Amino acid sequence: MSKKNNGISPALAALTTAAMALPGISSTVSAAVAANEPKLSLQISRYDEDSIPSGDADPNAGDRDRYEIDVLQVQFLYPVNEKFQITTGFVYDDMSGSSPWFVRPDANGDPLVVMSGATIDDTRYDYRVGAQYFGEKFTISPNIGYSKEKDYTAVFGGVQVDYEFPNKATSISGGVSVSFDEIDPTQEAGVVRVNNEDKENYTFFGTINQVINKHTIIQSTIGVSIFDGFLSDPYKQVFLPTGNLPDSRPDDRIQYTWSTRLRRYSELFAAAFHVDYRFYYDDWNVRSHTLDLGLHKVTESGWAFDTSIRYYTQTQADFYEPFYTQVRADGEYSSDYRLSPYGSIALRLGLSETIGDWTVKLGAERYISDKSYSIQSVDVENPALLDYTLFTFGMDYSF
Amino acid sequence: MKSLLRGLVVITLCLFVFSCSSVNPWERGILAKPEMAWEPDPLVGQLQEHVYFSKEGSSGGYGAGGGGCGCN
Amino acid sequence: MELFTYPFKAMGSPCELRLYVENKIIAEHIANDAIAEVHRLEKKYSRYREDSVTSNINNSAGNKSGIEVDNETALLLNYAQVGYEQSMGLFDITSGILRKAWDFRSNKIPKQKDIDALLPFIGWNKLHWQAPLLHLPLAGMELDFGGYVKEYAADVAANYCRHAGVTGGLVNLGGDICVIGPHPDASPWKVGIRHPRNPTVPMSFVMLSTGGLASSGDYERFMMVDGIRYAHILNPHTGWPVNSLASTSVVAEQCVVAGTSSTIAMLKGEENGSAWLEELGLPYLCMNQNEEITGTLKRVRSIEF
Known part of the structure; x- marks a missing residue:
């Protein structure tokens, strides 16, 4: 566009400003706008953890079969008007299986996992309501939710505010979320468990989104999450030569995260490349790196295909041991595999097709953990490291 | 550790430097494609997030999360 | 990327949508919706409809x-x-x-x-x-919104296509054009401008890779009485046609701005009209009654479209 060197003429500026205010001209693709149509999404999934290999489990105790969870997710998106939309969601989990109880050394000093005696059967209901208000300058998104299991209740909520700079190439977001959780463990004869405990969580984050060029966008987020209260696992114990003790962790934890996500469209492959990286650190001294590489393609006939590989690695918590040989002065103990040093690799595939108002989706994930995937050198692998398979089947309907 | 975090903050702020790149509105079509979304499938994303949250030692990172669970 | 062309009729003019899209299904989907937007505006602002x-x-x-x-x-x-x-x-x-x-x-x-x-x-x-x-x-x-709704509709349709992910294409509503984006190789569109005295031969071509192009002329509605041309370019102060340029074409970021600018230039007359467009700093092309072409808009001499 040729403009005079001394800038834009006032008449043109006035006309252009008035034209840019017109609906249909004003809205740029990067600007957040409410969806046009109500959308109902359903998804059923089967999450299946591999059994503990026989050599890793105590042959005399527990069931080697781990968790199996059937999940139903329902989500309904309702645009009230062009500035306001509501999302409601429901999740139902049906869980069964055994879980690792504690780890003990065998005659050679190698770790063996002892599984919980009885099969656990539980259900989880999770209800959420969120809203999005697309204002002149800001998008404001509050949400609240409630999650209920036999022994666990969580009430949570949060709000996020997005602001897009007038250049339409940069936007920033900030948010806060809180969760109040209460645990009321199922009691079992002969096992000492806490009775009723609670914990709180406060999370704060700030995000910047930046359009790099017409093929590339990048997003970076810094977050802090503070946990306070009962952070132990009431169903786990640790082994000590003098006798088992309950899993006992500090009663606060501060987590820091830095995440960056990149989306780049390749004309050559007619597909989008996704790169997600997260660095995590907390004051239990757990550090982790997560790298997720994905390829998403929408093919000519309306099929969509995506595949990704995720690599995760973490260091152990300060007080973690697979099993203990002596009493700790600080009284902190956990042999939870989730606090052990390990790494994992997950592979995912997704396929979907949109026909008219319907979209049908299939997905699969295979997740394997191993001490050798860790960036830390690991002497003793926790025998309860997790491998699982996840299948999903989903349907979307736009009204 | 502190210096590493500070470095990350600097990298994040440096993204602002890219702001000088101007992409015109009519060039934004590609960025609006569904496959370019941060979270292409919200329900799959929600499920995976929940699994990683309950089965790994670290969590969070992409904004606000939901509540905890008694998952073990 | 393949070029799909959808001719249609709206606002009393032959119209056309050109889209570079991966496949026909997507192209048709987008074209239908974009054309529906044009018809929506036509219906909404028509003088002839009772319910408009x-x-x-x-x-x-x-x-x-x-x-x-x-x-x-x-x-x-x-x-x-x-x-x-x-x-x-x-x-x-x-x-x-x-x-x-x-x-x-x-x-x-x-x-x-x-x-x-x-x-x-x-x-x-x-x-x-x-x-x-x-x-x-x-x-x-x-x-009467007729003076600028057509150009606005071209902007809306083009913007709709951009939203739908189209990066190359063109909306043409009876000569008012809004570019969705250039050809896939980033080369601009070659757009013909109508000759005010001969509708079958373009008076020139211009290259357009972004923005909108709109034209006004004394050829749209006129009558010849005693050898004098009376066109529908009516001065609202006097109620009489302006003895003016034969046609004016303007390029602007938005088609609606291009259209308004060319209309105003026509109403200002030959001398003041060009001066006003110069002042706006918008590329333009005028033809006067002697069929002399002036303006800052770069022309391409070619008959191929």
């Missing part, structure tokens, strides 16, 4: 309480006000009523007293416009 916004507004003339308009109409009215102010009253959407005196099919010049009888009903400044309330104080006053 324009009819509702015009029926409210003289009504004390005025009429409340929707957001899109409000912003179009704001735009009209800016056009009125910036053109010193030449761009005036109340002037459509002059068609009651000027019947270009009759080949008769109206009597001065018939024109004078209409002038009291003309003048944007006579309206009371305080969004969302519009009050036409005199029964008989009329608004």
Whole structure:
């Protein structure tokens, strides 16, 4: 566009400003706008953890079969008007299986996992309501939710505010979320468990989104999450030569995260490349790196295909041991595999097709953990490291 | 550790430097494609997030999360 | 990427949508929706439809309480006000009523007293416009959005396609053009500009990779009486056609701005019109009554489209 060197003429500026205010001209693709149509999404999934290999489990105790969870997710998106939309969601989990109880050394000093005696059967209901208000300058998104299991209740909520700079190439977001959780463990004869405990969580984050060029966008987020209260696992114990003790962790934890996500469209492959990286650190001294590489393609006939590989690695918590040989002065103990040093690799595939108002989706994930995937050198692998398979089947309907 | 975090903050702020790149509105079509979304499938994303949250030692990172669970 | 072309008719003109899209299914889907947007605007602002916004507004003339308009109409009215102010009253959407005196099919010049009888009903400044309330104080006053809705519709359709992910394409609503984006190899579109005296041969071609192009001319509605051309470019102050340029084409970021600018340039006449466009800094092309072409818009000499 040729403009005079001394800038834009006032008449043109006035006309252009008035034209840019017109609906249909004003809205740029990067600007957040409410969806046009109500959308109902359903998804059923089967999450299946591999059994503990026989050599890793105590042959005399527990069931080697781990968790199996059937999940139903329902989500309904309702645009009230062009500035306001509501999302409601429901999740139902049906869980069964055994879980690792504690780890003990065998005659050679190698770790063996002892599984919980009885099969656990539980259900989880999770209800959420969120809203999005697309204002002149800001998008404001509050949400609240409630999650209920036999022994666990969580009430949570949060709000996020997005602001897009007038250049339409940069936007920033900030948010806060809180969760109040209460645990009321199922009691079992002969096992000492806490009775009723609670914990709180406060999370704060700030995000910047930046359009790099017409093929590339990048997003970076810094977050802090503070946990306070009962952070132990009431169903786990640790082994000590003098006798088992309950899993006992500090009663606060501060987590820091830095995440960056990149989306780049390749004309050559007619597909989008996704790169997600997260660095995590907390004051239990757990550090982790997560790298997720994905390829998403929408093919000519309306099929969509995506595949990704995720690599995760973490260091152990300060007080973690697979099993203990002596009493700790600080009284902190956990042999939870989730606090052990390990790494994992997950592979995912997704396929979907949109026909008219319907979209049908299939997905699969295979997740394997191993001490050798860790960036830390690991002497003793926790025998309860997790491998699982996840299948999903989903349907979307736009009204 | 502190210096590493500070470095990350600097990298994040440096993204602002890219702001000088101007992409015109009519060039934004590609960025609006569904496959370019941060979270292409919200329900799959929600499920995976929940699994990683309950089965790994670290969590969070992409904004606000939901509540905890008694998952073990 | 493949080029799909969808001809259609809207707003009394032959129209066309050109899209570079991966496949036919997506192209058709996008084209249908974009064309539906054009038809929506045509319907909404048609003078001929009883249920149109324009009819509702015009029926409210003289009504004390005025009429409340929707957001899109409000912003179009704001735009009209800016056009009125910036053109010193030449761009005036109340002037459509002059068609009651000027019947270009009759080949008769109206009597001065018939024109004078209409002038009291003309003048944007006579309206009371305080969004969302519009009050036409005199029964008989009329608004006509026809002067810029077609160009606006081209912008809307193009923007819709961009939203849908189209990066290359063109919307052409009877010669008012809005580029969705250049060809896949980033080369610009070659767009023909109609010759005001010969509709079959373009007077020139221009290269356009972004923005909108709109033209006004004395060829759209006119009559020749005693060898003098009377065209529908009517000065709202006098009620008489402006003895002006044969045609003006303007390129701007938005087609609607290009259209308003070319209309105002026509109303300002040959000398003042070009000067005004120079002042705006918009690339333009004019042809005067002697078929001489002037302007800053770079022309391409080629007959291939």
